[in-house]
Amino acid sequence: MVLALHDVSLSLDGNAGRVDILHGITLDVAARETVGLVGPSGSGKSSLLMVMGGLERATGGTVRALDHDLTAMDEDALARFRREHMGVVFQSFHLIPTMTALENVATPLELAGAADAFERAEAELEAVGLGHRIGHYPSQMSGGEQQRVALARAAAPRPHVLLADEPTGNLDAATGEQIMDLLFGLRDRHGATLILVTHSRQLAERCDRVVRLVDGRLDAAVREAAE
Known part of the structure; x- marks a missing residue:
């Protein structure tokens, strides 16, 4: 398994005290699988994604990646x-x-010690259709173009796992659809596992599997399927 979560919980301290966000999440994700994380706002989707990427540390259970x-x-x-x-x-x-x-x-490639950082960066920008914009600054680009740069940056290290948190949330419908086509294309080109948080039913249907969260817990049907 590329990702294996066992009995994962997450609690964070807020102004009103300690808040329990995730409760007993057990979930496996296979290599090259595309999983859509869906559920109501506040159900813990983004928090689960952050835990999967080690951007948020689980307060209970184990998270294994690769x-x-x-x-x-x-x-x-x-x-x-x-x-x-x-x-x-x-x-x-x-x-x-x-x-x-x-x-x-x-820059992230340089920090990782890649000798061909700029060559790889240019190739990824070409792949998302921005070869003509490589010398432009973010303020000179549209929202869709900026998200294409973000996609290129995520794909440039040739990652085993791509994590996407509502990547079309700030974009209009047409631009958002283009971004998702590019994201799925990058997944295919690099053979990556893709975990995607989305509110879009249409987008979720493009995934191999949909995992629904409710109040920080896996939906009962998901648990039964896993068992």
Whole structure:
């Protein structure tokens, strides 16, 4: 299994005290599988995605990714693991405004020690249709173009796992559809496992499997299927 979660829980401290977000999540994801995470707002979808990527540390249970125990890693080890094995795309683009499209994609590769960082970055920007925009800054690009840069940045390290949190949430319907076609194309080109948080029924239907969360728990039908 690429991802294996066993009895995972997540609790966070807020202004009103401790909040329980995830409860006893047990879930396996196979290599090259595409899983859609769906459910009502506040059901824990994004939190589960963050736990899968080691961006949020589970407060109970175990999370294994590519046979590594993320729950046993310190922050530095988690950062290295994500850099080498995972690509993440958010609803907000998280581009560095003072860097060009090419620099935004190449910089993580440089930090990872890739000698061909800029060549790979340019190839990924070409793959998302932005070869003519490599010298432009985020402020000079539309929202759809910025999300394409974010996709290229996530795909450039050739990750084993792609995590996408509502990647079309800030885009109009037509642009969002183009972005999703590109995301699925990147998945196919790199042979990656894709975990996708979405509110779109149409998008969920493109996934190999749909996992529904309700109040931080797996839907009963999902549990039965897993068992």
